Amino acid sequence: MGQRYQQRKSKRANQILNVAITIVAVLIIFLGSSLAFSYFNDSSKDTVVDEEQTGIGESGDGETIEEGNEEGSSDGNDSESNEDATNEDEEGTEDQDEGTEEDSANEDEEGTEDGEMVVPTEQTNPNPNDFSSAGQNWSEMSEAVHLGAGLDEASTTIIRLENGGSTTSARGILLDRNSSMYYDVRIQWEDNVGWRVESVEESATQPSY
Template sequence: MDYSTRYEQRKKRRLNRLLNVAIGVVAILIIYFAIQLFFSSGSEEAIADHDQEEQQEEHNEENTEQLIEENTDIDSAQDETSKNEIENEELREEDEEEDEEEGFNDEVRPGDWQPIGTVQSEPFELESQHFSKDHVNWKEMTHAIQYATGLDDDITIWRIENGGNPQSAVGTVSGRDNKHTPYRVRIEWVPERGWKPVEVIQLSENPYLR
């Protein structure tokens, strides 16, 4: 009877030890797989984060390059605009200098003039002798220029020359008060009616006093 009881007790102890060992093994396996799962998940997240960071960096680099290109285009456009403005300003200055050299100040004297009459015969064409101060044509041209400018007999005639065709002339004249800013008068021949003033411009300086 005692023998049977001791056997049963030893059997239970062995069974308990086996169960404890099995539980320990299971616990170790659980811990092992839990650790593996944790580190595996962490690695995947780290890889995913790293990939996302790389994509973000690439995106930022692309945006930066695009901004640089856009700024370069803007700078180029601004440079081109500035260059055009400078060129236009230089052209304006050149035009102003040319106008100054020619002596014009764009002051055109308005007038509605009529032919002054003539004693010369037709057909009329300017010839070299017509510019002689003793010729009747010279006197008629002077009369037409005085009529257009309002100058009296104190008129100073700096030059009268052909106006570009046989029936036109241009005279540069002044009075006692405007010898430094003379008038340039264009006159044209009207058949049987004589010289007619068509344009009077006051110059900003006298080209014959330089």
């Protein structure tokens, strides 16, 4: 009787021990699996984070390079725009200068054609029929005939300066000592204006009086 009891007790103890061992083994496996799962999960997260950071860094570098290229392109475009603007300004200035010179030449030609060669009078009491060589009227007539001939007084000789057929007209004959050419210049008086050149004739022989 006592022996059977001991056997049963020993058998039960073995069963409890086996169950405990089984439970401990299951717990160990469960804990090991949990730790392994946590480890691999953390590793995958770290890998994803590293890839994202790497992608961001590459994208940032790319953007930086693009921005540098854009800035360089912008600087290049600005330089080209400034050069184009400078060239346009220079061309515009040249065109304006040429236009001004052409306008001046045209104005001079039109003034000559329209009889704009005039010597304004400075006479207080004008007397266009006064041919005294010491008078102001003579000085203005001399200036007018030289203006009409396009000569200066230093290189010419006044052959004759006389009445032109009326009290308000005069005629001057000049000799250009450099070319030996004669100039027959007719001028007309205009009240409140002065002496205006009417006509100019050039000849190799002295005109008749």
